[in-house]
Amino acid sequence: MRKPKDWGQSCPNPECTHYRRMQQGNVSAIATYLTQSGKRRIFRCHTCVTHFAETRETVFFDLRTSEEKVMMALKMLLVRVDLTGISFVLGVTEETVLAWLRRAAHQAEEINCHLLRALPVTQVQLDEMWNFIERKHACETDAAGESLPDGEDGRQWVWISFAPEFRVMIAAVVGPRTLDTAKEVVAATKARVAGIPAFFSDGFTCYLAALIAAFHVVTTFARTGKRGRPRKPRCEPHPDLVYGQLVKQKKR
Numbered sequence: 596m597r598k599p600k601d602w603g604q605s606c607p608n609p610e611c612t613h614y615r616r617m618q619q620g621n622v623s624a625i626a627t628y629l630t631q632s633g634k635r636r637i638f639r640c641h642t643c644v645t646h647f648a649e650t651r652e653t654v655f656f657d658l659r660t661s662e663e664k665v666m667m668a669l670k671m672l673l674v675r676v677d678l679t680g681i682s683f684v685l686g687v688t689e690e691t692v693l694a695w696l697r698r699a700a701h702q703a704e705e706i707n708c709h710l711l712r713a714l715p716v717t718q719v720q721l722d723e724m725w726n727f728i729e730r731k732h733a734c735e736t737d738a739a740g741e742s743l744p745d746g747e748d749g750r751q752w753v754w755i756s757f758a759p760e761f762r763v764m765i766a767a768v769v770g771p772r773t774l775d776t777a778k779e780v781v782a783a784t785k786a787r788v789a790g791i792p793a794f795f796s797d798g799f800t801c802y803l804a805a806l807i808a809a810f811h812v813v814t815t816f817a818r819t820g821k822r823g824r825p826r827k828p829r830c831e832p833h834p835d836l837v838y839g840q841l842v843k844q845k846k847r
């Protein structure tokens with residue numbers, strides 16, 4: 596009997612017994628289709644009879660742009676070319692580049708969820724990487740320097756949590772410069788590290804609140820037997836939580 600070819604594909608159907616399992620002999624190629632980047636295949640899982648495309652669950656799925664162009668945009672982002680520059684070079688809108696980045700970030704998250712667990716990290720740097728879209732009205736912030744959540748300015752930041760010991764990016768989130776995004780990146784970090792590492796950041800005010808939201812202890816008080824309302828439980832920073840801010844100042 597002919598051995599089924601291993602296409603490097605696994606079944607994407609969570610209900611299937613072969614879900615995400617490689618080299619089980621359940622997948623075969625049944626058709627091809629043409630994309631901007633050439634021929635791609637359609638596969639079938641024989642276990643659950645699901646059909647799926649080669650590019651599913653990738654950054655490229657169902658894009659009307661060539662894979663090469665998307666990769667180029669992502670590479671330029673990595674070397675910190677701003678959105679305006681990328682959109683000029685590739686002839687696409689800034690919104691399109693941002694949409695690609697979101698997809699890439701989402702995919703990276705999926706992969707990280709599987710690979711990054713219980714990392715023995717002792718230090719984490721938190722950073723908002725850069726302000727993409729520099730428009731004149733992008734400076735609208737509240738008094739604490741937070742951008743307005745639904746700000747019309749379209750301003751997006753890339754939030755990074757980074758472990759310098761391993762040079763590993765633990766989590767990356769694209770979002771506005773708000774407490775909610777800070778909480779998101781801290782929660783994603785917490786899910787991937789073992790214990791409570793020491794955190795360092797710039798002077799952005801929201802991190803402290805976000806860190807306490809993730810790492811705290813709740814003290815409850817036993818009833819005293821006396822009259823009156825019992826004391827409310829108190830939420831305090833976890834005793835192992837260490838947080839330092841590095842605030843740069845220019846010399847006059």
Ligand SMILES: [Zn+2]
Nearest residue numbers: 606611640643
């Ligand atoms: Zn299947």
